[in-house]
Amino acid sequence: MTSLREQAETVFVEKTKMTPHQSLVNHMRGVAEICETIAKNMNEFSRKNGGEDIIDSEKAYISGLLHDIGKYEGHEDGLLHPVRGYKILEELEFSEIAHVALTHTFYGFFEVDNQCYYDEMTEEDVKFVQKYFGEHEIDDYDRLVQIADNMNNGLSKVMTISDRFCDILYRHEISSPNKRLKVLYELKEYFDKKIGGNIYELFRDDIIKSAMREPEI
Numbered sequence: 001m002t003s004l005r006e007q008a009e010t011v012f013v014e015k016t017k018m019t020p021h022q023s024l025v026n027h028m029r030g031v032a033e034i035c036e037t038i039a040k041n042m043n044e045f046s047r048k049n050g051g052e053d054i055i056d057s058e059k060a061y062i063s064g065l066l067h068d069i070g071k072y073e074g075h076e077d078g079l080l081h082p083v084r085g086y087k088i089l090e091e092l093e094f095s096e097i098a099h100v101a102l103t104h105t106f107y108g109f110f111e112v113d114n115q116c117y118y119d120e121m122t123e124e125d126v127k128f129v130q131k132y133f134g135e136h137e138i139d140d141y142d143r144l145v146q147i148a149d150n151m152n153n154g155l156s157k158v159m160t161i162s163d164r165f166c167d168i169l170y171r172h173e174i175s176s177p178n179k180r181l182k183v184l185y186e187l188k189e190y191f192d193k194k195i196g197g198n199i200y201e202l203f204r205d206d207i208i209k210s211a212m213r214e215p216e217i
Contacts, residue, residue: 003058004058004059004062005058005061005062008062008065008066008094008097009065011066011069011092011094012028012065012066012069015069015072015088016028016072018072019071019072022154023153023154023155024068024071024154025154026154026155027068027152027153027154028064028065028066028067028068028069029065030152030154030157030158031064031065031067031068031145031148031149031151031152032061032062032063032064032065032148033061033064034064034148034151034152034158034203035060035061035063035064035144035145035148036057036058036060036061036064037202037203038060038144038147038148038191038194038195038199038202039055039056039057039060039061039144040057041195041197041199041202042054042055042140042191042194042195043055043057044195045194045195045196045197048196049196054140054194055140055141055144059096059097059141060141060144062094062097063097063100063141063144063145064144064145064148064149066085066089066094066097066100066101067085067100067101067104067145067149068081068085068101068104069085069088069089069101070082070083070084070085070086070087070088070101071084071085079105079117079120079121080120080121080125081105082101082102082103082104082105082106082117082129083102083121083125083128083129085098085101085102086098086099086101086102088101089101096141099136099142100141100142100145102129102132103133103138103142103145103146104142104145104146104149105117105149106129106133107146107150107180107183107184107187108179108180108182108183109133110133117129140194143187143190143191144191146184146187147161147184147187147188147191147199150164150165150168150184151164151203152164153167155213156206156209156210156213157203157206157209157210158203158206158207158210159206159207159210159211160200160207160210160211161181161184161185161188162181163210163211165177165180165181165184
């Protein structure tokens with residue numbers, strides 16, 4: 001029987017084979033690897049303290065791998081992709097991963113202004129997102145993809161949240177940047193506690209390399 005990871009890899013290859021943007025392919029793969037690494041270290045820390053595994057590292061990897069799948073339906077840019085990705089993955093019966101694809105962009109949903117997302121959505125999509133978040137909660141898979149998404153830009157393997165956020169600000173008009181950055185720092189602190197250390201230490205060499213590189217103009 002084909003494993004869920006193998007199925008996800010097949011979907012990933014099929015959806016990305018026609019994209020002209022290799023950096024986007026690299027980004028999705030990079031986010032998956034960050035998610036898996038942090039998840040494995042969460043489990044290791046839990047076991048060291050007498051507990052059991054607290055997260056499925058395979059599911060963490062798949063969640064990262066497919067989080068931006070909505071960008072491959074002829075719409076590479078823009079903020080419509082979470083809803084599109086959710087619909088694609090629901091149709092493919094990846095329901096749990098579809099949830100992560102929808103939530104990954106909306107970090108701090110109840111704390112920050114999301115109007116910049118809604119400006120590109122249809123009225124129907126706006127109602128769907130608002131209703132969905134009113135009926136569902138996020139968990140560590142959502143949080144993990146949210147932070148990993150903000151530690152990789154497809155050009156550098158791993159980068160700090162601060163460097164990634166500067167890259168995003170450079171390329172996009174972001175409302176409530178201070179509040180959004182605060183949410184990301186809180187997410188980092190959350191996962192620091194989950195591994196009993198600093199998640200940046202897991203990627204030290206890659207982060208040092210990325211710090212030497214400025215965003216492409």
